[in-house]
Amino acid sequence: MTTEIKRVFSFYFFLKKKSSRTKIFFLLSSAAILLALVIRAYRLAGHWAENSQIIFQNILMVFFLQFLIIILALFYGTSIVPEEMEGKTWPYLSSRPVSKAAIIIGKYLSSLAVTSIMLVSSLLLSYFILNLDRDFQLKDIWTVVSYSLVLLLGLAAYLSFFTFLSTWLAKPILLGLAFGFGWENVIQYFPGTTQKLSIVHYLKSLLPQYASASGRLSFLFIRLEPTRDWLAVLILLLITVVFLGLAALLFSYKEYLIQD
Amino acid sequence: MTSIREKGYHHWEGQFLDNPRTFWPISRTGIKLAFGRKHFKLGYTFSFLPAMIYAVIIYISERLEDFKFIAQGGDKLLQVNPDFFKSYLTLDLLYFAILILMSIGGAGLLADDFRHKAVQLYFARPLTKADYLLGKAGVIIFFTGTLTLVPAVLLYILKLLFAGSFAFFLDYPWLILSILACSLLIVLFFTAFILLASSLSNNRNYVISIIFGVYFFSEILRGISFAIFRSPLSALFSISANLKQVAAGFFQVKPPYNYPWYLSFLLVSLFCFLAYLIVKHKVRGVEVIK
Amino acid sequence: MTAIIEARNLSRWYGNVLGISEINLEINPGITALLGPNGAGKSTFMKILTGQLKANIGEARIFGEKVWNNRRIFSRLGFCPEDDAFYEDLSGLEFLSGLLSLYGFSQAESRQKASQALDLVELADVADRQVRSYSRGMRQRIKIAQAIAHDPEVLILDEPLSGLDPLSKRRIIKLIKEFKNAGKTIVISSHILPEVEALTSEIVLIHQGKIIARGDIYFIRDLIDTHPHMIRIKSAQYRQLATTMAGEDYLLKMAFEPEDQAVVFETHDRDRFFNRLNELLLSSPLAIDEITSPDDNLQAVFDYLVGK
Numbered sequence: 001m002t003t004e005i006k007r008v009f010s011f012y013f014f015l016k017k018k019s020s021r022t023k024i025f026f027l028l029s030s031a032a033i034l035l036a037l038v039i040r041a042y043r044l045a046g047h048w049a050e051n052s053q054i055i056f057q058n059i060l061m062v063f064f065l066q067f068l069i070i071i072l073a074l075f076y077g078t079s080i081v082p083e084e085m086e087g088k089t090w091p092y093l094s095s096r097p098v099s100k101a102a103i104i105i106g107k108y109l110s111s112l113a114v115t116s117i118m119l120v121s122s123l124l125l126s127y128f129i130l131n132l133d134r135d136f137q138l139k140d141i142w143t144v145v146s147y148s149l150v151l152l153l154g155l156a157a158y159l160s161f162f163t164f165l166s167t168w169l170a171k172p173i174l175l176g177l178a179f180g181f182g183w184e185n186v187i188q189y190f191p192g193t194t195q196k197l198s199i200v201h202y203l204k205s206l207l208p209q210y211a212s213a214s215g216r217l218s219f220l221f222i223r224l225e226p227t228r229d230w231l232a233v234l235i236l237l238l239i240t241v242v243f244l245g246l247a248a249l250l251f252s253y254k255e256y257l258i259q260d
Numbered sequence: 261m262t263s264i265r266e267k268g269y270h271h272w273e274g275q276f277l278d279n280p281r282t283f284w285p286i287s288r289t290g291i292k293l294a295f296g297r298k299h300f301k302l303g304y305t306f307s308f309l310p311a312m313i314y315a316v317i318i319y320i321s322e323r324l325e326d327f328k329f330i331a332q333g334g335d336k337l338l339q340v341n342p343d344f345f346k347s348y349l350t351l352d353l354l355y356f357a358i359l360i361l362m363s364i365g366g367a368g369l370l371a372d373d374f375r376h377k378a379v380q381l382y383f384a385r386p387l388t389k390a391d392y393l394l395g396k397a398g399v400i401i402f403f404t405g406t407l408t409l410v411p412a413v414l415l416y417i418l419k420l421l422f423a424g425s426f427a428f429f430l431d432y433p434w435l436i437l438s439i440l441a442c443s444l445l446i447v448l449f450f451t452a453f454i455l456l457a458s459s460l461s462n463n464r465n466y467v468i469s470i471i472f473g474v475y476f477f478s479e480i481l482r483g484i485s486f487a488i489f490r491s492p493l494s495a496l497f498s499i500s501a502n503l504k505q506v507a508a509g510f511f512q513v514k515p516p517y518n519y520p521w522y523l524s525f526l527l528v529s530l531f532c533f534l535a536y537l538i539v540k541h542k543v544r545g546v547e548v549i550k
Numbered sequence: 551m552t553a554i555i556e557a558r559n560l561s562r563w564y565g566n567v568l569g570i571s572e573i574n575l576e577i578n579p580g581i582t583a584l585l586g587p588n589g590a591g592k593s594t595f596m597k598i599l600t601g602q603l604k605a606n607i608g609e610a611r612i613f614g615e616k617v618w619n620n621r622r623i624f625s626r627l628g629f630c631p632e633d634d635a636f637y638e639d640l641s642g643l644e645f646l647s648g649l650l651s652l653y654g655f656s657q658a659e660s661r662q663k664a665s666q667a668l669d670l671v672e673l674a675d676v677a678d679r680q681v682r683s684y685s686r687g688m689r690q691r692i693k694i695a696q697a698i699a700h701d702p703e704v705l706i707l708d709e710p711l712s713g714l715d716p717l718s719k720r721r722i723i724k725l726i727k728e729f730k731n732a733g734k735t736i737v738i739s740s741h742i743l744p745e746v747e748a749l750t751s752e753i754v755l756i757h758q759g760k761i762i763a764r765g766d767i768y769f770i771r772d773l774i775d776t777h778p779h780m781i782r783i784k785s786a787q788y789r790q791l792a793t794t795m796a797g798e799d800y801l802l803k804m805a806f807e808p809e810d811q812a813v814v815f816e817t818h819d820r821d822r823f824f825n826r827l828n829e830l831l832l833s834s835p836l837a838i839d840e841i842t843s844p845d846d847n848l849q850a851v852f853d854y855l856v857g858k
Contacts, residue, residue, distance in 0.1 A: 003654065004621075007651055007652050007653075007654060008652065010651060011648045011649075011651055011652060014644070014648060015637055015639070015640065015648065018639045018640060018644070019639050020639065021461075021463075021466060028473070028477075031477070031481075035484060038488070039488055042488060042489070048488065058487070059484050059487050059488065060484075062480065062483065062484065063480055063484060066480065067476060067477060067480045071469065071472075071473050071476075071477075074469065075465070075466070075469045078465065079465050082465060083463075083465075086463075086464075086465075087635055087637075088631070088633040088635030089635050089636065089637060090602065091597075091600065091602060091629060091631035091633075092631070092637075092649055092696065093652075094600065094601055094602045095600045095601065095602075095624055095627065095628075095629040096621075096624055096649065096652040096653065097621045097622060097623075097624040097625045097652070097653060097654075098621060098652055099619075099621050100619070171298070173363075173465050173468050173469070174299075174360065174363060174364065174468070177360075177363070177468070177472050178360075181472060181476055182356075252619065253619075255603060255604050256602075257564070257603075258633070
């Protein structure tokens with residue numbers, strides 16, 4: 001099975017590299033770099049003396065956390081099965097000696113790899129553009145690494161959930177949209193355990209700035225009742241594994257018809 | 261051997277009839293297809309919920325004495341004035357509903373034609389490019405119109421009927437024009453936006469991602485830009501903020517952002533114009549060149 | 551000897567619509583053609599054979615093994631789907647080598663096998679061009695290339711000749727025959743009899759999801775020949791034509807359409823009818839505007855065979 005997953009992964013990673021859509025999403029991810037450049041230039045012009053770490057945490061992280069990882073996971077995740085059915089390329093895959101579970105996991109991993117490259121490259125570059133100055137310390141590298149890890153965890157969890165939707169529904173994108181931009185946004189304003197029914201809750205629990213609500217974007221993290229770090233990581237990993245497993249299982253037994 | 265005297269593909273060479281309704285069969289089919297899509301009817305019906313709530317508010321506002329227990333502290337909410345109509349036409353929920361509905365029934369308008377190489381089939385008939393685009397736009401105009409213009413006008417009529425006098429009309433004689441202008445601008449904007457997105461890809465899912473991606477990205481950009489520059493002009497980045505600003509101008513109420521409303525109006529108009537040019541270019545790219 | 555492909559009591563519905571019903575079939579090495587009008591159930595049968603669909607009743611076996619969710623047999627099987635669908639961003643070579651890598655071949659092996667397959671289908675010179683820029687014939691050939699690139703023992707080809715120009719058709723027919731000569735098992739579907747005739751004499755007639763006849767081409771031809779054919783001839787001298795033909799013993803019926811200046815003949819021996827018509831045209835000054843066969847299609851033959 002592992003070798004089959006590797007084969008599927010390599011094929012689809014190559015395919016995604018060649019895809020024009022990947023280039024568009026790369027451009028979209030680069031918006032953070034552009035924003036960082038604008039902020040840096042603005043600061044160099046003598047405006048806005050606030051600590052650049054705080055600026056990054058409170059401004060660019062909003063872009064990554066509440067927009068980029070969701071849109072990337074949504075597009076790549078919900079298209080994992082429908083792109084084969086709508087593009088009618090499914091027969092090419094189904095008649096190869098690879099298991100259906102390997103197809104799903106391999107495609108999931110290739111999507112995760114491509115989107116991770118987009119996310120991490122944009123995150124690192126924008127972070128360094130904003131923070132690389134005389135005050136830059138070694139511990140700041142750990143900060144950006146920890147941001148990357150948290151966002152990657154989020155990306156993996158969202159992608160896994162949307163992959164499951166794509167194996168379950170013929171047109172998963174609308175439900176995905178309602179979840180990614182509706183449910184995930186609304187639920188975080190609810191108190192108590194309700195907000196724990198979202199992925200973004202665990203991501204915010206892992207980001208210190210959200211736990212201590214203050215600053216200009218405090219409206220984004222009001223009422224956050226954080227989950228402990230280790231538990232949040234565990235739950236995010238669990239979400240990833242469970243939904244990916246369910247997707248692989250469902251895909252192995254469900255029959256898919258190509259729509260004319 | 262005889263030589264080839266003529267070769268190549270041909271557009272419709274006959275005379276175009278001066279029929280202003282040539283676009284209608286395309287629109288009609290698009291509307292019918294949208295209604296045929298799964299969950300569309302349900303979503304469409306639910307999208308009228310805000311309008312119904314606003315109708316109830318109008319009813320209560322006319323019978324304040326009977327509804328004192330509701331009105332306590334909520335007098336401002338129950339005032340029916342230009343701001344009331346503006347707030348209906350700029351509801352985020354309404355825009356979200358339009359986007360959802362148009363993702364189901366509008367995302368594929370051009371994308372599906374590109375995917376199935378159907379554009380050539382249209383132009384093999386006595387149909388101009390304007391007819392084709394108008395036919396496609398008609399689908400979006402129908403749905404956005406029935407969710408903005410129609411309810412807003414009906415609410416206005418309802419207000420006059422419940423009031424039983426022309427006092428409201430005399431207080432704001434220009435209001436109906438504002439409702440018409442604002443609704444038309446919103447309809448025009450969403451038509452341009454959806455058609456533009458639909459022309460950018462032949463994959464419906466990708467188009468839906470573009471629609472929502474751009475909408476939410478514009479909102480995030482507004483937030484980030486405001487955090488950086490602290491300038492009200494940041495609202496120019498946001499789709500919904502621009503529409504709210506223009507609506508405030510049309511309804512002669514205080515704009516939500518501290519800059520002249522016509523800037524947003526110019527931006528929205530420019531967007532619509534550019535969208536038209538791009539869509540026209542995209543359609544040209546796939547038709548048989550004369 | 552066990553057959554290479556076995557279908558036992560195979561049935562499949564799409565909701566209330568019948569795809570195939572109680573198909574029992576054994577297929578041995580050589581070319582077997584599934585012949586039937588559109589919607590007859592040929593593609594459904596092939597999809598079950600290639601593991602895309604699961605039968606509601608019965609089972610399909612290849613090399614004695616069940617097909618559904620059994621990936622092992624796919625190393626020995628090649629499938630050419632009917633739909634004109636590709637990973638359009640890839641070049642021809644990338645498309646083939648990418649799919650070959652799914653069999654576990656190394657990158658170098660995949661490229662080598664892909665190049666060989668491209669050579670076989672005469673697409674080597676456009677190997678580096680994106681598939682999206684290929685013509686219809688080239689796309690059909692690369693679909694076949696992906697089915698044969700890993701040198702399978704069984705080839706399943708769904709309408710491989712559809713929409714091709716005569717030259718491309720000839721190329722593909724030649725290629726399929728080469729595979730047959732190499733001792734492979736080939737199942738091919740078509741709804742056009744002359745195409746199938748050019749490939750094989752072993753034919754399975756499918757109609758409305760059922761096998762209605764199986765045999766060699768001569769048997770099918772005989773069946774078809776007993777089916778009366780209608781031939782409509784439009785000519786200013788249609789009455790004169792009818793008079794001349796009237797004595798022929800293979801003519802079953804004649805009907806006039808004076809408003810169109812046409813005569814409709816009904817015959818059970820089309821070949822003799824046309825031979826006689828050719829003689830007439832050469833020997834007399836008859837001018838013919840149009841010859842059509844109102845029922846000259848497979849659907850009519852099938853309707854006749856099932857007694858409609």
